[in-house]
Amino acid sequence: EPEVTQTPSHQVTQMGQEVILRCVPISNHLYFYWYRQILGQKVEFLVSFYNNEISEKSEIFDDQFSVERPDGSNFTLKIRSTKLEDSAMYFCASSEAYSGSPYNEQFFGPGTRLTVL
Amino acid sequence: EDQVTQSPEALRLQEGESSSLNCSYTVSGLRGLFWYRQDPGKGPEFLFTLYSAGEEKEKERLKATLTKKESFLHITAPKPEDSATYLCAVQATGEYGNKLVFGAGTILRVKS
Numbered sequence: 001e002p003e004v005t006q007t008p009s010h011q012v013t014q015m016g017q018e019v020i021l022r023c024v025p026i027s028n029h030l031y032f033y034w035y036r037q038i039l040g041q042k043v044e045f046l047v048s049f050y051n052n053e054i055s056e057k058s059e060i061f062d063d064q065f066s067v068e069r070p071d072g073s074n075f076t077l078k079i080r081s082t083k084l085e086d087s088a089m090y091f092c093a094s095s096e097a098y099s100g101s102p103y104n105e106q107f108f109g110p111g112t113r114l115t116v117l
Numbered sequence: 118e119d120q121v122t123q124s125p126e127a128l129r130l131q132e133g134e135s136s137s138l139n140c141s142y143t144v145s146g147l148r149g150l151f152w153y154r155q156d157p158g159k160g161p162e163f164l165f166t167l168y169s170a171g172e173e174k175e176k177e178r179l180k181a182t183l184t185k186k187e188s189f190l191h192i193t194a195p196k197p198e199d200s201a202t203y204l205c206a207v208q209a210t211g212e213y214g215n216k217l218v219f220g221a222g223t224i225l226r227v228k229s
Contacts, residue, residue: 004160031215043161043204045216056216091160095215104149104208106217108160 002026004109006092012115013082021077021112023092032075033093033106034067036060043091049075082116089113119144119209121220129226133194138223140205141187150188151217152181153204161204164190195227 005024013019025032034046047057049067066078075094079086090113093106120143130136142150149168153161165174167183174181178199180191190203202224206217 033215035217042221043206043217043219045218048215058216089158104215105151105163105166106215107163108153110160111158113158 002028004092004094004107006090006109006112008112009110010113010115012117015084015116016081019079019082019114021079021090021092021114023075023077023109024073025075025092025094026096026107027073029094029096029107031055031095031097031104031106032067032069033095034077035091035093035108036088037091037111038088046077079114082114084116087114087116119207119218121205121207121218123203123205123220123223125223126221127224127226129228130192130195132196132227132229135191135193135195137192138190138203138225139187140190140220142205142207144207144209144218146210147207148210149208150183151206151208152179152188152190153206155202155204155222157202164203192225195225197227197229200225200227 007022032049035043037043045058047061048055064080068076089111091111092109095104095106097104122141124139151166152164155161165181170185172183178193182189202222204222206219
């Protein structure tokens with residue numbers, strides 16, 4: 001069964017360092033997303049991406065964050081200068097189609113746990 | 118602002134003891150309501166999508182229903198392996214990016 005994969009599973013970094021989180025969405029999916037979940041809190045939307053551009057972003061997704069689809073299979077989230085409050089579980093998700101269609105379910109990866117020291 | 122509230126926060130059941138989880142929502146217009154299961158340290162696992170009031174979907178011991186204000190996840194004769202956090206999320210009309218707005222979840226523990 002196709003699934004979303006993410007690497008690494010755990011990333012430890014020093015405050016101020018850059019990190020890149022990587023995701024491989026399901027192969028026939030066209031829409032890609034990043035969410036995060038701070039320990040004990042809700043899953044929060046960060047950004048959605050379609051046709052090689054950002055389609056929506058939240059207030060959390062400031063200038064320190066960027067996303068890229070560098071090739072036909074990978075989707076990355078970069079945090080330029082990490083802060084302590086960036087420590088969280090980061091989930092990548094993908095969907096086949098746009099909301100309102102029968103195939104817009106978002107399938108999530110296993111997550112990358114980011115720890116900023 | 119779109120909001121999702123789930124209750125109860127936690128629920129303990131004996132194996133075989135049926136119950137329901139609630140998800141109430143406030144959105145400008147509902148495009149879809151989603152139920153996910155999340156195991157500790159894992160990503161949300163898709164369960165159901167509901168699009169309109171009156172709609173129902175079933176999968177094994179789980180049944181999801183939708184009204185104009187809330188959704189219920191009914192668990193019939195649960196087993197210990199149903200223990201997990203159940204998340205509800207909504208997708209609103211007028212949003213062009215498909216984002217999901219999640220509730221805080223209900224932590225379900227089923228004891229044998």
